[in-house]
Amino acid sequence: MDEKFDCIIVGAGVAGLAAAMTLARNNMKFLLIEKGEFPGSKNVSGGVLWGNDLAKLVPDYWEEDAGWERFINHRRLTFMDDQSTFSVDFKSSHFNDPPYTGVVVLRSKFDRWLAEKVQEAIDASDYAMDSFIAPNVLVEEVLQKDGKTVGIKAGGDEFYSDSVILAEGVNNLLTRQVGLQDTYVPADHMLTGVKEVIRFDQKVLEDRFQLNGLSGMSNEFVGYATNGVEGGGFLYTNRDTISIGLVLGLKDLREKEQTPYDILNEFKKHPVIADTIRGGEVVEYSAHIVSSGDKRVMPEKLYKPGLVVCGEAANLLLNAGKAIQGMDYAMRSGILAAEAITKAKEKVDFGEEAMKSYQTALEDSYIMKDINNFQDAVHLLHDPVMTQKMPNLICDFGRNFFSIKNEPTPKSRNMLRGAIKRHASYWELIKLGAKSAKAL
């Protein structure tokens, strides 16, 4: 192909689609390449898209009954031992009205829908006939000449552009090829996610989870869920299915010689979870690597002349105990990447400094502010005292506190003392408390 694009975007996930939408609106000529059959077809997430950036891309998306599954107005954090669950539960009608603060999505459906919106934006741009979304194409190489990015190679053909946005996801082979990430990334700060989508009669689902209309619930789990491996569990309600799964520290999984799908079955067998999912039918099993949000694994530099990296290809993800954020980071970073490329086009300068403005914008955004501020929380959530001893202690206390025995009842503080003694030491708790106070 002889013609040259302003930009080639690799990957039609959330980051790539957000970048494409922004470029289309800015009247840029671009090519969005996706290796799967259609956008979303190879993408897996938990997944809740947090925040409200979606409304920037698709204004009033809530008026359209498509793309997304349910909005979140019910949050639950559950501590688990082998028999019990002890939850912090928050539900509020405050979250009932758009703009929503989080929507549950299934990527095969959501990304495909968002891509249709991008196509509409392309059709409305000056480059309706010259910008494309190209599925079924695998990019083999980023082309560089005299230190500049000049395009990509796919299926033996070369495609030329002034700039490239890498939005290829966590398994970022091209980011490695251009030298922004090490060729081998060790397991230390990566997690393996496994998930099942379980279908119910919609009425049963709505009654069981107390859903009203399109309201939904997100539930995270710490403790027994992961069978001693660092990590956690999740459960999100979709229209007539739930997404239930685990994220497991890969290094810990390797050291403890455990198997992800066996742990998932143990989780599903837990008496409380078994009651929650009774009568459902598994309709999909999936797995994907996810980064931990630990800065030690992130590529330090996210740009080169004519090239920027966004989304999880840049390992933009954070679980600081409040929510697992990744797709919202992908969306915002994709928008910021496209804005930097648009500016570069205006100034006809795609050099190092022009691309650096993307990373500067990222540093100034909530994404890097939160990632930097909550590094201690990331470490804390991978501390075995937090992931194993605390949940056992809390459930032990709960079991005593809620037992009514027709005999003299000890004071709660004595129950708590007993629970601490059985599962941890005061010293561990003091350290944990001090760390938490600092981290959160």
Added chain:
Amino acid sequence: MKLLSLPERLGLVSYRNQAKSEIKPHILVDTDICNSTCPHKCTTYVCPANCYTKDENGKVHFQVEDCIECGTCMYACDQGAVTWKFPDPEIGRGVTWNFG
């Protein structure tokens, strides 16, 4: 509810180019490394699709047909035995998620 075995779970996955008998593997594994110097053979238990198995003699074998492109083995293998690529859309295998 009934718990599913891994083969039952993988039976729910839509793979690409399933009708083609000859596919180009997207992952190459140097099992000589697995079977000589590797101290843990971890891919045989961490792979979410059980693409890596041990036979009765403890030897590691790899098959790409069930691979769901998660990436786990690329990070888990610290011995340099795994060369990981994405499957070719025309002549590779890999997944198309129905839900994702």
